[in-house]
Amino acid sequence: MSKSNSSSGSFSVLGADVTITGNISASTELHIDGTVEGDIDCASLVQGDGSQITGEVKADSARLAGRVDGSIHAKELVILRSATINGDVHYEALTVEQGASVQGRFAPREAGTPAPANTASSGTGSGSDAQGTGMGSPSSSSGSTTADLGISPFAADSGAANDGEKSTSSNYY
Incomplete structure (x- = not known):
């Protein structure tokens, strides 16, 4: 159910010691363990426990375990119990583990509606x-x-x- 741009199965990883200041755009899976200060637009996002994102997140699928300060737009969204979200959450399919912290509004969006x-x-x-x-x-x-x-x-x-x-x-x- 994700974009078929990642036909080779490639992905990009930002390690825990990496800090990016600026927007990120990726056509494949992006795994973030470090800090991003900027907007993220990717096919699939996996966020590690200790990572921080300050900016808007747009992805077909996202699995969030760290801190996000900004709005999230994802077709398939999983918010893990270690996640802290400060911003509005827009989704088509949502899974939230008990214990996750979300300060913002949930806005379900149906395809075409x-x-x-x-x-x-x-x-x-x-x-x-x-x-x-x-x-x-x-x-x-x-x-x-x-x-x-x-x-x-x-x-x-x-x-x-x-x-x-x-x-x-x-x-x-």
Whole structure:
């Protein structure tokens, strides 16, 4: 399900002692164990535990285990428990391990359908309203999954948003 540009099976590795300042573009798999201060655009990204990325990440598939300060756009995204994400996450398929830290919004995007990206920006409260109280469609697959894992930037209990008033949303800020 990744780009077929990597027909030779090649990949690039940035070691733990490497720091890159600038944007990176790769047509094959990119494995980062060091520090990148810039945007990354690649077919497939594998991020090591101790690595740091400060910038936007765009990839067909990404497996993140380190720190990312910036937005992420990936068709297939895996966020491992050692990952710390500070930025919005846009994905088509998402796996988040319990214990991962994500400070930002999850915005599922379906191929050819701009509606999920629109729902993330339609909430005027930028927190408690976007969790499910302002939505009419049953998008429980993405919202409840992140809330059940305890990593949602919104209120921790998705059922309490319907029963409680503002007491659960005060934990967000």
